[in-house]
Amino acid sequence: MKNISIIGVGLIGGSFALNLRALYKDAFIQGIDQNDAHIAEAIDLGLIDKKGNLESIGQSDLVVLATPVNAALKLLPNILDRLSPKALAVDMGSTKSTICQAVDGHPKRAQFLANHPIAGTEFSGPSAAHLSLFKNKTNIICDIEKTNPELSKPVLKIFEAMGMNIRYMNSKAHDKHIAYVSHLSHISSFMLGKTVIEKEKNERNIFDMAGSGFESTVRLAKSSPEMWAPIFEQNKANVIETLEEYIQNLNHFKALMESDDFEAIRSEMENTNYIKTILKGIS
């Protein structure tokens, strides 16, 4: 694992680069990014060795695709076309069905590993990259049977060396579940932020009255729109389903309030306290 191309040198790509450097002292990493300022910053921060381009992809042993998912979808077939026979392309996106479908008939499909590390923060760009981003995080590999095991094995070892816990899942199941535990959280948080901002034109009131509870619930509303709009687009059907169920639950809660059934509200909250047990497994 010597020559590596990282496409998209932001939080995820940059953190992956940092980890590769820590594991392989002789790794030579070229970074590709449509934002030249990001490339310059990534070189300054020592994340990458030089600015690369798609034309030189053929010299890479590993190509890491860490762009927003709309760009990844467009780039992947082109990358596979250029890939040398022993090289692997791996993506990092939060949606898996669309990208897997897009290369399903590609002659080099076996050189692609569909991958989603459940890691991230609400910050973005090369300066947000850090070495421990993937440590103890779940990394979901999709449709593993379609990837050449000789190529995927060394990369799975890299993931493990970075501290990731690997799970396998088919891409459709991935997109369905991730809509609930990740995509919906982002929408609920963004819409909470929107609702409060719209109402509280006098910013000082939010400022003074908001506590750590609001801050926690609205944290994801700081996330990058450029990253998230394409995720919602690619996982449209699943996300709409989660949204419908969420809105239905909110309407039900409102109806209980309107009918003064606060005992039912108490009981709903008590049932949902079960989330404590679930979260213990996460943190």
Next chain:
Amino acid sequence: MKNISIIGVGLIGGSFALNLRALYKDAFIQGIDQNDAHIAEAIDLGLIDKKGNLESIGQSDLVVLATPVNAALKLLPNILDRLSPKALAVDMGSTKSTICQAVDGHPKRAQFLANHPIAGTEFSGPSAAHLSLFKNKTNIICDIEKTNPELSKPVLKIFEAMGMNIRYMNSKAHDKHIAYVSHLSHISSFMLGKTVIEKEKNERNIFDMAGSGFESTVRLAKSSPEMWAPIFEQNKANVIETLEEYIQNLNHFKALMESDDFEAIRSEMENTNYIKTILKGIS
């Protein structure tokens, strides 16, 4: 400030007791709680000196009402009846209009300070109490003009000594604003937890796929139903209004997704990123 009664020796009452002890070495604190196990725990933890009762309230210089807001509403008139002429009762509840209205005509109204420290965690009970709970937190005093300044001044000094930043507001404005920045966050979080739990019957999938983003957004769903159901009840009209706006924003987001207007979605999220600027003032 020697004899103090604390009614409700949970997270808030217990933390207040800890702070009083740190400020007044000779403070004698009696605890009143309908849960005898809480009283025993509070004595063990050194939060209070002994179990008290409403009959001995007349000997207190300060009575701190830190129960759920429905109990506070019932207790306050009774407490005021028993209060000695130089004593003050102060509450800690998250709703202010109802309790202020309830004692508006009470002959000892000037001996009540309506108060809401914006402090708390998702944990509850005496064991959750800690000394730094109020440090650098906003404390909102409502309808200050109705309290005898000779009685309120020393208590405001105590709040300041505990590290609180004091703001003044009328009780109706308090309830309207707090519905947005606190009560709505709790509902959005509880309903997110409910939606995910309902869908993911196979717990293992939540477990493995949920990251720190989900954890943050759903954190408030661990909160105490006994505390929160009465808050929603007392702030019913304001909370329903925030819920309607929140649901409307979610429906709008869903409609944008259904019509494939992901540019509008991107733009909505970009506008809501403004929350970053607001949150900088909180943390």
